[in-house]
Amino acid sequence: MYKTFFNLKLNPFELTPDPAFLFTTKRHNEALAALYYGVRRHKGFVVVTGEIGTGKTLLLRCLLKQLSQSQDVAYAYLFNGLLSPLEFLQYIVSDFGLNASSKNKSELLHELSQFVIERGSKQLTTVVILDEAHLLSPAILEEVRLLTNLETAQTKLLQVVLVGQPELDQKLDSTGLRQLKQRIALRARLEPLDLSETRGYVERRLEIAGAKAAAAKLFPEPAIAAIFRHSRGFPRLINTICENSLIAAYAQQIHSVTPAIIDDVAKDFRLSAQESETAETLGAFQRETSVASASNPYFFPSAADLSEASVSSLTHAFPLVETRGEAPEKNSFTSSCPLPESDFVEAYIPLRRQT
Secondary structure: OOOOOOOOOOOOOOOOOOHHHOOOOHHHHHHHHHHHHHHHOOOOEEEEEEOOOOOHHHHHHHHHHHHHOOOOEEEEEEOOOOOOHHHHHHHHHHHOOOOOOOOOHHHHHHHHHHHHHHHHHOOOEEEEEEOOHHHOOHHHHHHHHHHOOOEOOOOEOEEEEEEEOOHHHHHHOOHHHHHHHHHEEEEEEEOOOOHHHHHHHHHHHHHHOOOHHHHHHHOOHHHHHHHHHHHOOOHHHHHHHHHHHHHHHHHHOOOOOOHHHHHHHHHHOOOOOHHHHHHHHHHHHHHHHOOOOOOOOOOOOOHHHHOHHHHHHOOOOOOOOOOOOOOOOOOOOOOOOOOOHHHHHHHHHHHHHOO
16 A cells, blocks of 8 residues: 555565565575575485574575476475374375375375475476475384485486474484485575565665665664564564554655654554574673674674674574465475576585685
């Protein structure tokens, strides 16, 4: 309802994971390249973890966009891990387009094995992509490991992508899954954005939505600092704050979002309550102990640390927004990722050397 007022063609801060709005950072590019490299080079297991709202599902949408453009790739995409081992196999077999009805476990395994082996004999790529993998039971993760025993002397016939919250890392560190952990070929972790990336993220989405030169005027620097303070760099929270701030600014008939509007929106969404207090406590501990780890999603600087001069010391990293619930339709993407397919494999090695 505010698009005409702000001269926008699209809603810039939707929560749906549209690859058209992908905002790339060094970490983001590295994770996406690792995913594509691992699948296309038949490395077996690839693992990506990140806190809630850091962009894991959007990353998968970009990967699936790339894979759907290749005629030699077949994938099964699971977005709900709350299944029994039998239900898991039934879903995977069915998503590959095979008949899974009224079959027991051994029949499902035979069907899947024959499918993977036949495709491998034709030099085709077969991938199982498991979103929300932190919800998978140890029994299912063990089933997945056993499926990757399908291999030749030169290559893995089945590629597996595990994407989930940090709890997935904890599961993989458990003694019972040590065999699976040793098979992981590539890993990446998504982190929140820093202040500079938050500014770039907001402006980029506004530009894509049609704001162009007016992007910086809609959210001036003080407003960006307030957004970062309340969102702590989590793209999903940034979207929520910005979307509601534009609605509030439209209601007030002003063409620039003020820090006061940001503060009011954050208060309405309780972003300044218990979560922020916990974050500030942990952030204070890190500052006092000189432990400013970007891997801690609750770390954010105090208000005094938000000056432009200190931005360079705030070295968080990472991508965009994600949404849960529905599996993407295959070949249903309306936009492309910013990196061409041919760049992914070549991009991966230099990106790893930089970290």
